[in-house]
Amino acid sequence: MLPRKRSMLFTLTILACVKYSEEYSSGAPSIACIDQTPRHETIQPQSSTPPYLIQTSAAQVRQGDILNVTVGSPSGAPLPIGGFIMQARQIQNPDIIVGKFVGLPDSSLVHMTTCTSPNDTVTHSSPEDKPAMTFQWLAPADFLGGIEFKATVAQSYATFWLNVESPLVEVVTPDTMISPPPPAVPSRTATTAAPPVILESKPKMEAAALDIIYQGCADTKLCFGVPQNCIARGDCKAIVAVFVAGDKYTFELQAPGNPRYVATGLSMDNKMGDDSAMECVRNDNGGVNLFTSWTYPKIEPYVSRSDSPQDIVQLLESSIIDGKLYCKFSRNTVSMVKGQTFDLANNMYNLMVVAGSSMKDASRVGFHDVAYEATGAAQALAAVGTAAGGSKLLLKLHGCCMLLAWLGTASLGLLLARYFRQTWVGKQLGGKDIWFAYHRIFMVSTLVLTVIGFILILIEVGGWSTTGSNPHAITGLVTIILCFLQPIGAYFRPHPGTEYRPIFNWLHWGAGNAAHILGILTVFFAVYLQKAELPSWTVFILAAFVAFHVIMHLVLSLTVCVSDGRISNGRINAFPMKDMLGHARQATQVDRTTDAPFSSFRRLLLGVYAPIILLFCIAMICLVALAPIAETYDTILGS
Secondary structure, three states, rough: HHHHHHHHHHHHHHHOOOOOHHHOOOOOOOOHOOOOOOOOOOOOOOOOOOEEEEEEEOOEEEEOOOOEEEEEEEEEOOOOOOOEEEEEEOOOOOOOOOOOEOOOOOOOOOOOOOOOOOOOOEOOOOOEOOOOEEEEOOOOOOOEEEEEEEEEEEOOOEEEEEEEEEOOOEEOOOOOOOOOOOOOOOOOOOOOOOOOOOOOOOOHHHHHOOOOHOOOOOOOOOOOOOOHHHHOOOOOOEEEEEEEEEEEEEEEEEOOOOEEEEEEEEEEEOOOOEEEEEEEEEEOOOOOOOOOEEEOOOOOEEEOOOOOOOEEEEEEEEEEEEEEEEEEEEEEOOOOOEEEEEEEEOOEEEEEEEEEEEEEOOOOEOOOOEEEEEEEEEEEEEEEOOOOOOOOOHHHHHHHHHHHHHHHHHHHHHHHHHOOOOOOOOOEEEEEEEEHHHHHHHHHHHHHHHHHHHHHHHHHHHHOOOOOOOOOOHHHHHHHHHHHHHHHHOOOOOOOOOHHHHHHHHHHHHHHHHHHHHHHHHHHHHOOOOOOOOOOOHHHHHHHHHHHHHHHHHHHHHHHHOOOEEEEOOEEOOOOOOHHHHHHHHHOOOOOOOOOOOOOHHHHHHHHHHHHHHHHHHHHHHHHHHOOHHHHHHHHOOO
């Protein structure tokens, strides 16, 4: 009797195990309804880009109408589907399942099930391989807004992908005029067989527009990206989106190009400092961590996590796919940070979005060298649409003033002083020799433009500010100091022929040339500033300017040597900068009563040099004024 009982108990145990196993092979378990995660013991989902797509027959569907939804692999890679679970989810509240399925391609392979309402979910009925399949989904009569179809698709027991998502679909009222849908994709039914449906992959330029973070920016959530107008193109260097469902505030952040972090901040102004920030940081294990921090205005530690509570945010979703760092998280509607109350429902904030390629240390993000921008005005986070960035007028005017000063007026002023002292002899302007009068006009213009540009950037950034590892600010400050010293030194210059005149000549010459070289170098550094938003090929225009400037100096130097009779048998036999020594130490005197030889040729070279320098200035000023429009050309050239 006892062995018989043992045999029956063993049989029941085996049957129970078979039933438990069959539940998983014949469809997703009920516990997967919300997060769509298979309970495959300790097996983790794939982190690569899913080889499956979800495609809908239209971008809009009326309440009560049917929409065709196809799940499968892209054209050229027809991978079979082992198992799956798919639902329609609200955009504003992704936890809510909407609508129901009313048509199946093959009841022997798939079936409808209930998670929160009847037939709101479809899943597999058999573990055998399945081709692409088309389902019919009925839009609910009591819902308006954006939805997306979301699925988990398994190729095999150990290989599956989470968060396979469709493009945004908008549920509209029955009287809404919508464009005709594309031809319906053939589906498989229980009685009619059809060839497998192969989904076409999207063109490269459309792929970014299909990113989930861009969907709904026009009508269901608030979006802000860098650079301006990038949201419409779907190519932001960094973007933040906020959508509200009831009293729940959900944030999304994304930045392409393998950044180390992307972050957003809530600020009472559009300047960095005294802000509550939220950071999505790529960790060393290939995952994403969410932190909050507090920023400080231009003082150490600049950003601190220890001064901000970490439990006011909850990470909902994150991924790193094709170099795009993405995370979705919610934040408490009311929170206290650094003694300040942040009430998302009742207060308005300037949104900031930043991204960087490095960390300062394990607990602090590095400089935002990838992207930085703040909204121009405070925003209600429950608003929908695309927020505008702050005005960059002062920043652009700063750049234009500095370009005109150091590429234009300074270059012309130095050229006149060095090569045209004995040109236009006997002619004066304002009681001064022509060369000196124009030299002074150009150098005073350089000083005035530099002072204006310096004041504009101080107003823009609210004081002194460094630019991370870029030395633009430091070289610019040294240039400004040298520029200030030049007119002061010129005011106290000794008279020609006196003992200290050669010292003044060398100091004035050295400081002027150093300022000019540093000024041009500072312009080069500005190209790599994130705020400048200049295309990378700007450096080639600057390099062409430098090459042209150096060639003209070489030609004019040779002309001076020839005119002074310093070349004999192919060798220079006199010091070409003897004027620097002062008249008292000159070994020979040249005739100062008439123009030097080859003066006409020098004036011709000046007539060539001046307009070409002006063209370089105009080209650079246009790039600064139009930035980041020029970035569109980068995309076109690179495509």
